[in-house]
Amino acid sequence: MRDRPERKGKDGVAVDALRMWIRQIAKSKILSHEEEIELAKRMEQGDQEAREKLINSNLRLVVSVALKYKNYGVPLADLIQEGNIGLIKAVEKFDYRKGYKFSTYAIWWIRQAILRALDNHARLVRVPSYVIAKVSKVDETIAKLGQKYGREPSVKEIADEIGMREAEVRDLLSIPSEPISIDTPVFGDEMSTVGDFIEDKGPSPEQQALGSIIRRERIDELLSVLTPKEKEIIKLRFGLAEEEEGEGKTLREIGERFNVTRERIRQIEAEALQKLKRWSETGEFQWLKDEV
Incomplete structure (x- = not known):
């Protein structure tokens, strides 16, 4: 994998090095879905070169996500560093058999790594x-x-x-x-x-x-994989709805709001939770339960 950007202050040298690094990774070839699958298969056989290629080919994705959070009080180089950690985790957990395009899967891990870093940035x-x-x-x-x-x-x-x-x-x-x-x-x-x-x-x-x-932003990031209806139902069930934060609703109450039976709400909730667990590989989903 290429060297990561320097984690220095705001001096000109570090800024120039970061710019050069970003220009360098921008030249990387974007992989097709077929190429991603081929690399994933080679990784299963212990091919480290395939792992490095999958990581390097998606570094520009990390920069793209990190730029969206550059005004949150943490240096861009640090955000990219954290995003790279999320990218590596995505590479390690990627299962091509599920049919997801790697970039679609990886962006969730990258965002979570960056948001977690922002959440934990507490010395100042x-x-x-x-x-x-x-x-x-x-x-x-x-x-x-x-x-x-x-x-x-x-x-x-x-x-x-x-x-x-x-x-x-x-x-x-x-x-x-x-x-x-x-x-x-x-x-x-x-x-x-x-x-x-x-x-x-x-x-x-x-x-x-x-x-x-x-924390609300992290929750919104997690729930972004759901349909609008699924997202609203999960928020109501877990007490995450903006107007009623902290107060979870019963299946009956939500059913009345949507004018459907409580059983239908239970089915939608189960489908939504299953979707979240698939995307977060179950382990990452635990933090949402902890928040509630």
């Missing part, structure tokens, strides 16, 4: 820029509505004004607009940092709120 209580933008919007709306009503607006009023879910507004209200490093010196003493004065009692409210936002 670092808020992604897109979340900071949302926090700023909420702050502006509070000021605007405060002048209009002569009082502090409610969460519902804020949500209605900017077209956002109440649950998300509550999360955003818990997040500071500026990140604070736990390595920041205090009292001008470089021997003592903010982290030294923090008792570790678990994640802070800010971390929990940020984690809640990223």
